[in-house]
Amino acid sequence: MSNKKVFIVGDKFSEFSNEKDVLTISQLELLTQIPAKIIDNEHEFIVGQGVRDDYARKVLNNHKRNQIHNNKLDLASLDKLASTSKNAHTHKKLxxxxxxxxxxxxxxxxxxxxxxxxxxxxxxxxxxxxxxxxxxxxxxxxxxxxxxxxxxxxxxxxxxxxxxxxxxxxxxxxxxxxxxxxxxxxxxxxxxxxxxxxxxxxxxxxxxxxxxxxxxxxxxxxxxxxxxxxxxELAIQAAFSALAAVHSPLQEATRV
Incomplete structure (x- = not known):
């Protein structure tokens, strides 16, 4: 039995998934609910870009609950994503x-x-x-x-x-x-x-x-x-300079 490799991308990259060996994470979620007997090959899924880690965990949980039905799906790459920490030194809060x-x-x-x-x-x-x-x-x-x-x-x-x-x-x-x-x-x-x-x-x-x-x-x-x-210091200077450059209505009126 052959092992088919398929890439997984985020749902916003759905256009990229057309006519290729690529699925969105939502499509993979549906696939985990399909009984193994109607899946022809074993599938190895490789994570691409855009995949949310919370969606990854959701798919993995579904697969774990239904593993007796979809044991032809290799989700090791998805499991790695779900457990991998992002870089902690980017100065990003989210x-x-x-x-x-x-x-x-x-x-x-x-x-x-x-x-x-x-x-x-x-x-x-x-x-x-x-x-x-x-x-x-x-x-x-x-x-x-x-x-x-x-x-x-x-x-x-x-x-x-x-x-x-x-x-x-x-x-x-x-x-x-x-x-x-x-x-x-x-x-x-x-x-x-x-x-x-x-x-x-x-x-x-x-x-x-x-x-x-x-x-x-x-x-x-x-x-x-x-x-x-x-x-x-520079912010204070910028504010004063900007205010000085703004003419008051009274000043404008006296110039007419």
Whole structure:
């Protein structure tokens, strides 16, 4: 009996599931309720992008209750997603807005981590256009990457830091589809001191060895209190300048 591999994506990527060996998470939920005797092959499901972890747990619970009926369904990948923690160093409060998994150091300056998109994330809250993943999702994933890697590997998880982006350039090479993808973070230059740290890095997003997007970024990291005080001063100056630039109705009237 052959083992058929099928990708699972979030419901918002339903257009991508047409005419391919791809199911949405809702379609998989229905499949777990079908008796094994009418499923021709054993199926191994591989998690792509957009799958909600709560839906994953729901499908796994259904499968566990009905396992005697659908034991031809291999849901190990879904089980891994449901038990995998998102990256804890992205400065995001809502877990579904985190777009990356845990980082691994694979070289002196190189780190890798998986792209893990939840379809509830803020950048997919409105609608999904077409079958590929929108570019702004990749930009945000890259932004989360340089924050997460810096905080975990240079500041031992200290999140009392403020990240200032000095420059950012993004190049999109190919469409990235809602399938497994990797992010590669390579530090080009670094200058780490007690009160601030400066970095230049290249971030690449790949899928099946295909380069899909590249970000060149430079940023500076300060203790939060340093930037908070400076930001407060600048905010006051900006408010006064804006008010000074606004003419009162009486002043306008006298000019007529």
């Amino acid at each position: 877990k579904h807005n985190v777009l990356i998994g845990s980082a691994e150091k694979v070289g002196d300056t190189l780190y890798t981590l998986p792209l893990l998109i939840d379809e509830r994330c803020e950048l997919m809250a409105d609608h999904q256009t077409g079958q590929h993943i929108q570019g702004m999702l990749l930009v945000e994933a890259c932004r989360q990457t340089f924050i997460a890697v810096t905080e975990e590997f240079f500041f031992n998880g200290d999140n009392n830091k403020y990240y200032v982006i000095n420059g950012m350039a993004v190049d999109f090479s190919n469409f990235l589809f809602p399938l497994p993808a990797q992010i590669h973070y390579d530090i080009v230059d670094q200058d780490v001191r007690q009160r601030r740290a400066r970095f230049k890095a290249q971030i690449r997003v790949t899928q099946q060895q295909t380069l899909c997007a590249t970000m060149e970024v430079s940023f500076t990291v300060y203790p939060s209190e340093v930037i908070s005080n400076k930001e407060h």
